[in-house]
Amino acid sequence: MTIARFEVFSKVVELGSFTKAADQLNMTQSAVSHAIANLESEWSTTLLIRDRKNGLLLTEVGQRTIVHIREILNRMEIIQQEIARAAKLEVGTIRIGTFASASACLLPKILANFQKQHPKIEFRFFEGTYEEIIEWLSTGVIDIGFVVQPDAKSAVEWIPLAKDEMVVAFSKGHKFNQDDVVPVRSLQDEPFIMPTGMYQSHVQEIFQQAKVAPCIRFEVKDCNTIANMVQEGLGITIGPALFLKTQPNLQIRRLDVEHWRTVALACPSIAASSPAVKAFLAVASQVFNKS
Structure with a gap:
């Protein structure tokens, strides 16, 4: 069991394709398939099912496992960022969930200010519905997401914008x-x-x-x-x-x-977030507190 296999499995699930995952990971499709097969063999279980009609599907154990695998990968990202910060370097990737109007009206202003201060941080964007963004937060697909006035009982923490x-x-x-x-x-x-x-x-x-x-x-x-x-x-x-x-x-x-209605940025836990995410939240808060 290796982090590399976790990365392959997570990417295949995210993209729903062995071929697309191989392209993004700069691997051959055979190597991707081999990594998944080794993981399934090591755990003596089936994680993915190839369905002709619906494509790749997670098994029940696959659905439960992917959440924890994403959490491990997220923690590894935080460790790498903390080590880089100690060496006075800045690295990292922030995965942001957003909906159409937030992408058009809020995100560009935050990015413009953030990249002036943190030019080496990379981004990945996931655009979807409000419901999808909440689900992506709970399952570890994204680090932070634009949401609309989260319920007081919601499991996420949020900063109004x-x-x-x-x-x-x-x-x-x-x-x-x-x-x-x-x-x-x-x-x-x-x-x-x-x-x-x-x-x-x-x-x-x-x-x-x-x-x-x-x-x-x-x-x-x-x-x-x-x-x-x-x-x-x-x-x-x-x-x-x-x-x-x-x-x-x-x-x-x-x-x-x-x-x-209040549009906010949400994450599972501000305290447990990576240095890059904390910096992004701080910039977002500054930008809109000034507005």
Whole structure:
């Protein structure tokens, strides 16, 4: 059992392919297969199943094992960073989970400031849904992730970055374009596209507070799909300004019922994080405390 085999196994699971893992690790596919086979032989168990329809699948023991393997690899990364820091060198990689609007509006500002101070730190980015980011944090796929107002009972620790107002969005030429602020009550007769993702609860709270029942025409999870549907005049929606203001073909307005969500950076444990991650969190906090 070696760290190298753990690295191979983790990369195969991450990419879902022996070939892609071999390319990234600068190994032959045969060597990757051999490393996995040796690990399975040593443990007398099967970790991966090749399925023609679904590709590579983790067995039950594989699912339980990969979490611990990632933790070991993460700890090795921390050790390497601590040794480098003692030698007054700076090395390391930060794996960041992010969603579309955070990638567009928050991440570039943090990176610009961070790389001025820590130019040798490398990054890997994983873009997904809010739910995927939380799962990636819990399973060790990423070191830190952008999240939206984590639940108080959540297992992650988080640092708030920005408040994001919920606004109404509509197509160009809509009658709401004449208003500076749109009353929530005026939305009840409009065909409404209800988001079913993580900010659905925020939208529902707005309607409940105004005692308004929306005329829901569609229920959609993907933010980009919602934006395209609104653009085509299929209905209006309510969503976070951080995302909607990046959509050039939409009009947005504030509502007469104010509602905000908090965008934060989360990690399993700030104290147990690597020096590079701690530095990134510190820079992020400085950048947005100044904003």
